[in-house]
Amino acid sequence: MSESKSPSLVRRTPWPESTSRPVGTPIQPSVVYASDCPDALDDQYEGRTSGYAYSREGHPNASVLAQKIDGMEGVSGGIITSSGMAAVTAAVLGLLNTGDHIIAGDQLYGRSLRMMNEDLPRFGIGFTLADPTDTAAFEAAIRAETKAILVEVVSNPTLRVADMEGIVRLAKAHGLILMIDNTFTTPRGYSPFEHGADVVIHSVTKLLAGHSDAMLGYVVARDENLQERIATTAITWGMTGSPFDCWLAERGLYSFELRYDRAAESAARLADHLAGLMGVKRVVYPMRSDHPDHNRAVALLSGRGGNMVSFEINGGRDAANTLARAAKNIAFAPTLGDIGTTLSHSASSSHRALSEDQRLALGISQGFFRVSVGVEDIDLLKEEFTEAIEAANATRS
Incomplete structure (x- = not known):
């Protein structure tokens, strides 16, 4: 039986239709996604339909992974970033402006401390480091321009445990955004949103992915407006994780x-x-x-x-x-x-x-x-x- 020749090898071949579906999540490495027409793209960007346009803004493998971690944290709308530090950066720079001030635990991950000490001052953002086991130290650090608190529940590497009950009360009393890096504790050990967190951050690279072969982060805010600011920062600064790393991390989550x-x-x-x-x-x-x-x-x-x-x-x-x-x-x-x-x-x-x-x-x-x-x-x-x-x-x- 003769078949007509393809007009050009560079034309994309449609994905084969099937009445069955893959058990393993497929990897979708495409950087761009085609739409039917400008109106269809408008519908997508304006939220009337769902889909993808450019992978820096999101892709299927990131969505699948984010939804799994969302389920673990009891929330929706989280995004995957290219690393844990990208997640920290997206949250801090997305929610703070020049002239704002943040209080952070004095035993944060080393690069988070470097961000506080060397990078935030370049953007005109003030900071104070305080002992997270001592809520009074955090309270003493509050200024009129203080907007947020960033803590790890268990510190790295001395494994001190933050006074989360006191810090949560303090944040609520002063209207501060409470960001919790839940990397060490994971949702298996601690549920930040159940205890009053506003933003949760993970280095997915670590326990969640679990095999030292995928570098990713995750960040989510309970409030949709805060999450929109974080996501916009991550997209603009190019912090999106790769499809392959997302695929590996999702596989790691199974165990x-x-x-x-x-x-x-x-x-x-x-x-x-x-x-x-x-x-x-x-x-x-x-x-x-x-x-x-x-x-x-x-x-x-x-x-x-x-x-x-x-x-x-x-x-x-x-x-x-x-x-x-x-x-x-x-x-x-x-x-x-x-x-x-x-x-x-x-x-x-x-x-x-x-x-x-x-x-x-x-x-x-x-x-x-x-x-x-x-x-x-x-x-x-x-x-x-x-x-x-x-x-x-x-x-x-």
């Missing part, structure tokens, strides 16, 4: 609850194990009774301590180098939330821009490590950390 629960259980057991090893000065884990915010953590986090454990060893940089090298099967990498356990050293990574005195004021010495616990067998992790710490001890003998 998120299993990964989180397994890792959190192992983290609690690893924390107790580390506390009993010679050469370990202290262990920081919210569910341990010796944690300075233990009671608050139990109340806020519903008994879930999360997958992050920090600890400090005796000795300085030489001991730290030895420990990292001795933990051969644990990736020494400045990340968290991977399916496998990773180890990071804050003084040489997330907080390297701070002076030694500034780091020590936060409790971050050269012997301070942060562990992102994965899903490996806990006995294996205990064995590997024991050997690594014993090797570090040997540098001092």
